[in-house]
Amino acid sequence: MEKRAVSIYIHIPFCEKKCPYCDFVSFDNKSEREIALYAENLCQEIKEFNAESADGVCASTVFFGGGTPSFIAPYHIKRILDTIRGTFNVLPSAEITIECNPNSLTDKKLAEYKSFGINRISIGVQSFDNDTLKKLGRTHTAEQAAAAVHAARKAGFTNINIDLMHSIPNSALTIRHPELLNLVTHVSAYALTPDQVPEAQSIREQKLVEKMLRANGFKKYEVSNFARPGYECEHNKVYWDPTREYLGFGTGAHSLFNNKRFSDTESYERTENDIFVETVMLGLRTTRGVSLDILNGKQKQIEELLKLKLVKITKNRLVATQKGFFVLNAIIRKLTG
Numbered sequence: 389m390e391k392r393a394v395s396i397y398i399h400i401p402f403c404e405k406k407c408p409y410c411d412f413v414s415f416d417n418k419s420e421r422e423i424a425l426y427a428e429n430l431c432q433e434i435k436e437f438n439a440e441s442a443d444g445v446c447a448s449t450v451f452f453g454g455g456t457p458s459f460i461a462p463y464h465i466k467r468i469l470d471t472i473r474g475t476f477n478v479l480p481s482a483e484i485t486i487e488c489n490p491n492s493l494t495d496k497k498l499a500e501y502k503s504f505g506i507n508r509i510s511i512g513v514q515s516f517d518n519d520t521l522k523k524l525g526r527t528h529t530a531e532q533a534a535a536a537v538h539a540a541r542k543a544g545f546t547n548i549n550i551d552l553m554h555s556i557p558n559s560a561l562t563i564r565h566p567e568l569l570n571l572v573t574h575v576s577a578y579a580l581t582p583d584q585v586p587e588a589q590s591i592r593e594q595k596l597v598e599k600m601l602r603a604n605g606f607k608k609y610e611v612s613n614f615a616r617p618g619y620e621c622e623h624n625k626v627y628w629d630p631t632r633e634y635l636g637f638g639t640g641a642h643s644l645f646n647n648k649r650f651s652d653t654e655s656y657e658r659t660e661n662d663i664f665v666e667t668v669m670l671g672l673r674t675t676r677g678v679s680l681d682i683l684n685g686k687q688k689q690i691e692e693l694l695k696l697k698l699v700k701i702t703k704n705r706l707v708a709t710q711k712g713f714f715v716l717n718a719i720i721r722k723l724t725g
């Protein structure tokens with residue numbers, strides 16, 4: 389029997405210091421004892437899932453996200469990964485990512501991650517400008533962030549993402565250290581939320597980031613994500629395709645499995661309309677767009693969007709144009725309302 393591929397997300401909700409802008413589930417000031425207990429419970433949760441329904445399931449991606457997974461001792465990561473391997477038959481080709489903060493990533497940790505089979509490093513660089521980093525309340529400098537990227541390369545990682553943020557109030561977008569881009573394969577560039585700068589400024593900054601990334605060999609494949617050829621994030625691509633399944637473990641993690649979406653706080657079975665809305669909403673975030681086959685009955689809306697040059701049709705798929713990506717929510721509302 390062919391095994392069914394799922395993606396696995398592990399939530400590590402600990403950080404050295406909570407950033408004022410961040411609304412991810414994450415806590416600072418937790419003791420080693422609390423962290424160890426969390427890791428133990430997480431392993432238990434994974435094993436219990438196995439007892440229920442992991443039979444016939446294999447893992448095509450694993451993502452340690454946060455919070456800051458690099459903040460906790462690597463042996464917790466190893467133990468969790470071993471538990472996943474003991475439960476899910478992790479494919480040899482699986483993409484295994486860990487999210488890291490520049491100041492908690494050491495050469496020793498990187499060597500350990502490599503020995504665990506982790507093959508993708510994601511580093512929260514956020515900005516190349518020290519004043520902006522200070523304004524954001526980050527605990528590292530741009531130089532430390534650059535050093536972390538160099539260290540990841542030196543440790544032998546060939547698939548490296550950096551997170552950047554733009555649209556930060558009272559802070560002109562600064563593109564420094566462009567040489568760093570030569571060392572990375574993927575960039576996630578997010579506008580700071582909630583919106584705190586005028587829309588026109590945010591669009592200007594987004595365009596500037598995109599131009600800089602294009603000039604350095606990156607291709608946009610999702611509203612905030614850019615990759616060199618062959619380095620799109622396999623894990624995130626699963627989230628944007630509502631036909632694919634993922635399992636999240638830990639507090640704040642979400643799952644989609646057996647047509648059910650569930651987390652610590654909610655659980656529901658998707659209706660046909662839910663699947664339609666998700667397909668349009670998630671598909672249009674990507675440069676693959678959404679198949680016209682599911683948009684039967686929306687010809688009038690599509691015509692209007694085409695006239696406004698907010699969408700285009702490529703190989704029987706509806707795709708947002710560059711202009712359309714800036715008003716994605718309005719396009720989605722029009723097509724799903």
Ligand SMILES: C[S@@+](CC[C@H](N)C(=O)[O-])C[C@H]1O[C@@H](n2cnc3c(N)ncnc32)[C@H](O)[C@@H]1O
Binds near residue numbers: 456512
């Ligand atoms: C879970 S954090 C990543 C890892 C690590 N804890 C860090 O901060 O470097 C994921 C990313 O979300 C982005 N992020 C967090 N809060 C945000 C916000 N309010 N607006 C936009 N992006 C945000 C940051 O770029 C951050 O790197």
Ligand code: SF4
Binds near residue numbers: 489
């Ligand atoms: S370090 Fe990362 S996860 Fe932690 S609070 Fe800051 S942005 Fe959020």
